Amino acid sequence: MTLQGNCEQIALKDYAERAYLDYSMYVVLDRALPFIGDGLKPVQRRIIYSMSELGLDATAKPKKSARTIGDVIGKFHPHGDSACYEAMVLMAQPFSYRYPLVGGQGNFGSQDDPKSFAAMRYTESRLTPIADALLEELGHGTVDWVPNFDGTLKEPAWMPARIPHVLINGTTGIAVGMATDIPPHNLREIVNACIHLLDHPDASIAELCEHVPGPDFPTEAEIITSKSDLLNMYSTGNGSLRARAVYVREDGNIVITALPHQVSPSKIVEQLAAQMRAKKLPMIEDIRDESDHANPIRLVLIPRSSRVDADEIMPHLFATTDLEKSYRVNLNMIGLDGRPQVKNLKHILGEWLRFRTDTVTRRLQHRLEKVERRLHLLEGLRIAYLNLDEVIRIVRSEDEPKPVLMKRFGLSEEQTDYILETRLRQLARLEEMKINAESDALEEERAKINVLLNSKARLKTLIKDELREDAKKFGDARRSPLVARAAAQALDEAALVASEPTTIVLSAKGWIRAAKGHDIDAAALNYREGDGFLAAVRGRTTQQVAFIDSSGRSYSTAAHSLPSARGNGEPVSGRFSLPAGAQIDTLAIGDAASRLVLASDFGYGFVTRFEALLGNKKAGKQLINLDAKAHVLNPAMVEDSARDRIVVATSSGHLLMFSVAELPELDNGGKGNKLIEIPKARLAGGERVVGIAVVSESKGEVTLFAGQRKLILKWADLVEYGGNRATRGSLLPRGFQRVERIETTG
Numbered sequence: 001m002t003l004q005g006n007c008e009q010i011a012l013k014d015y016a017e018r019a020y021l022d023y024s025m026y027v028v029l030d031r032a033l034p035f036i037g038d039g040l041k042p043v044q045r046r047i048i049y050s051m052s053e054l055g056l057d058a059t060a061k062p063k064k065s066a067r068t069i070g071d072v073i074g075k076f077h078p079h080g081d082s083a084c085y086e087a088m089v090l091m092a093q094p095f096s097y098r099y100p101l102v103g104g105q106g107n108f109g110s111q112d113d114p115k116s117f118a119a120m121r122y123t124e125s126r127l128t129p130i131a132d133a134l135l136e137e138l139g140h141g142t143v144d145w146v147p148n149f150d151g152t153l154k155e156p157a158w159m160p161a162r163i164p165h166v167l168i169n170g171t172t173g174i175a176v177g178m179a180t181d182i183p184p185h186n187l188r189e190i191v192n193a194c195i196h197l198l199d200h201p202d203a204s205i206a207e208l209c210e211h212v213p214g215p216d217f218p219t220e221a222e223i224i225t226s227k228s229d230l231l232n233m234y235s236t237g238n239g240s241l242r243a244r245a246v247y248v249r250e251d252g253n254i255v256i257t258a259l260p261h262q263v264s265p266s267k268i269v270e271q272l273a274a275q276m277r278a279k280k281l282p283m284i285e286d287i288r289d290e291s292d293h294a295n296p297i298r299l300v301l302i303p304r305s306s307r308v309d310a311d312e313i314m315p316h317l318f319a320t321t322d323l324e325k326s327y328r329v330n331l332n333m334i335g336l337d338g339r340p341q342v343k344n345l346k347h348i349l350g351e352w353l354r355f356r357t358d359t360v361t362r363r364l365q366h367r368l369e370k371v372e373r374r375l376h377l378l379e380g381l382r383i384a385y386l387n388l389d390e391v392i393r394i395v396r397s398e399d400e401p402k403p404v405l406m407k408r409f410g411l412s413e414e415q416t417d418y419i420l421e422t423r424l425r426q427l428a429r430l431e432e433m434k435i436n437a438e439s440d441a442l443e444e445e446r447a448k449i450n451v452l453l454n455s456k457a458r459l460k461t462l463i464k465d466e467l468r469e470d471a472k473k474f475g476d477a478r479r480s481p482l483v484a485r486a487a488a489q490a491l492d493e494a495a496l497v498a499s500e501p502t503t504i505v506l507s508a509k510g511w512i513r514a515a516k517g518h519d520i521d522a523a524a525l526n527y528r529e530g531d532g533f534l535a536a537v538r539g540r541t542t543q544q545v546a547f548i549d550s551s552g553r554s555y556s557t558a559a560h561s562l563p564s565a566r567g568n569g570e571p572v573s574g575r576f577s578l579p580a581g582a583q584i585d586t587l588a589i590g591d592a593a594s595r596l597v598l599a600s601d602f603g604y605g606f607v608t609r610f611e612a613l614l615g616n617k618k619a620g621k622q623l624i625n626l627d628a629k630a631h632v633l634n635p636a637m638v639e640d641s642a643r644d645r646i647v648v649a650t651s652s653g654h655l656l657m658f659s660v661a662e663l664p665e666l667d668n669g670g671k672g673n674k675l676i677e678i679p680k681a682r683l684a685g686g687e688r689v690v691g692i693a694v695v696s697e698s699k700g701e702v703t704l705f706a707g708q709r710k711l712i713l714k715w716a717d718l719v720e721y722g723g724n725r726a727t728r729g730s731l732l733p734r735g736f737q738r739v740e741r742i743e744t745t746g
Helices: 012-032 042-053 065-076 081-092 129-135 187-199 205-209 227-236 265-277 310-320 345-386 388-397 401-409 413-421 429-454 456-474 680-684 715-721
Strands: 002-004 007-009 102-105 124-127 145-147 154-156 171-174 179-182 238-244 246-250 253-258 284-289 299-303 324-330 332-334 340-342 501-507 511-516 533-540 544-549 553-558 584-590 595-599 604-609 636-638 645-650 654-659 689-695 701-706 709-713 741-745
Touching: 012 042, 012 171, 042 065, 042 081, 042 102, 042 124, 042 129, 042 154, 065 081, 065 124, 081 102, 124 129, 129 456, 179 332, 187 205, 187 345, 187 456, 205 227, 205 345, 227 238, 246 310, 253 310, 265 284, 265 299, 265 310, 345 388, 345 413, 345 429, 345 456, 388 401, 401 413, 429 456, 501 584, 533 584, 595 689, 636 689, 645 715, 654 715, 689 701, 709 715
Parallel strands: 689 741
Antiparallel strands: 002 007, 102 124, 145 154, 171 179, 179 324, 238 324, 246 253, 253 299, 284 299, 332 340, 501 511, 501 533, 544 553, 544 584, 595 604, 595 636, 645 654, 645 689, 701 709, 701 741
8 A cells, every 4th residue: 555645545456345345344234134122224213213203103193204204314314215215114014014113194005016105295104102112212311322424413323122123023134245034023922032031041942932933924824834943943043934825615615814924915816827827727717806905815716616625726726826935034133242143042032131131221320310410409409498598698699609609508510500590489388398209209219220220130020021011012912823734745737637538649740739529530630731640649638648759769748738739739859859860650648557569560569558658858768679670550558458359460461369468568668579470571572560459359340441442340350360479360351462551449
């Protein structure tokens, strides 16, 4: 550092570091964090003090809020008027503050939109009765006074709070490198904990938590955090808690009567409506917001039927909306030493009790000084009464009676001034009797004060009595019930989808879509130019759809998530990562426990469960091992392995039926066993299996297609083609030597 003239030159690094630290300390100490003594930030303290100076107590006529804010920013808080007004509005909102310090008239916002308050020129305000617990002892020598920002006025460095406002109203704030999140608490519970700590200084946090079981928000929503988690939160000063909305059943409807703190009904309605538009709440038919002045929170959910179980659907809504909300807790505040620190419950109460003890001591000492000064004056006045003629003579005859009186009667300068300022009307005999009575009362008061100041036990009793009095005067019952519950879990996505019939259509170029219902002619749908129908399956919207590509990999997705068949759909490649050169050969739909036959056109196959086809990853899973140039055939569903028969047809007109039980069941995939014999030479010449079908004696028939011809084979006809697995089978009638595909009906 060097000095040149009147300028100081320092390195930019040092200047930036100093400036940043100065700003940080300002934000921490003078803006964001509350003081443990009165629980207020500077702007809140200045608003309350300015309102008291304007005479806006709880019994006064309210004044325009603009008047108050003008005084605050003009005298004590030289910052933006909008931020200052918002701080005052927050203290007036009963849904934001557990115990509001400001009483507002006009539009001070609503729980639906806390920031919808009117401009300060339209609203009026005054202090609430509980603000007296902050201001009542202000003029009793209990606080230090500091200059305001321009040094023309004095303001209190803190408020002489009679109750622990830092906990009962809580606060939030973001400083530089630290933050605070103190939840509100119930006044009576906090006072009981303070009294217990006064009586038992060695009490543990667990014992204090018997009196303070948890926070108490302005709403009646349940606090569902467990007792052990709350104890840990109060032991460390850090943690989180969860609040959950309260609902009742009313005429078959679900009525939400309380929301978590700082959650607006309109936001809940918006979140629920978004889920309904996305068809994720099929069990809810409608939502109505019936909130009014009589019922501040009343959201009505109308189920689709009386069979909807509220206790089943509500946990899902808790997990997916703000009907259940988590709150961070960080008990960070400025202590009596002027330093910010995260404190546990015992440290907070213990430090506040030290603050309160010091405040009461200063109040008593201040009163004692006033009593002693008054007794001193009354003693001088009594001397004057006893020597009234002499006093009158001295005053009449002496040019400077003051020093003569002081010397003649041994009076102090203060006593002498008081005697000389006494009016003649006060020299009556009756006044002398009043003086004696006042002196006796003051002597008695002085003795009581001295006893209190000289006895820690009596001082402690006084503090406890005052706490009980304030708790009785300002306290109320707990609003937020404590009900330990596990965090809500969202329902499985499939459980939220309406079970409706759907037909999944796959095009030759790999475009997929879903049509409502099962009476869909998939081949007759419109396709993109150069594209056409490949395969279709029928199922339910609650099921999964599996796709198998030409490399034998399987992919899956929810049926309800597929695009509508009103358009051309979307490409499979947009959902899954297919290997280079691979394309989707076929698809299937079913429940996880369903069983089906998977086969390749080279004549190999196996039985597997449908869940083996489900690949949650975008890259899918390897399912069926294929020979070179082989492709996967459309799967066939199996109902009873002992009774079902599999029908296999080749392109050269060979047909074979055998028992499904002859095929192995491979849940991990593989190549499988030979279904029908195709000589190598014929295989090399292009003969392939064109399709498989599963039938039984009680149901099903097979239709074979060869060009424009089709052949329907019923069970009696199929028996003639029965044989053992892996044999050549029998030739179909003339005209069906070139079979193109096989279908099952019935």
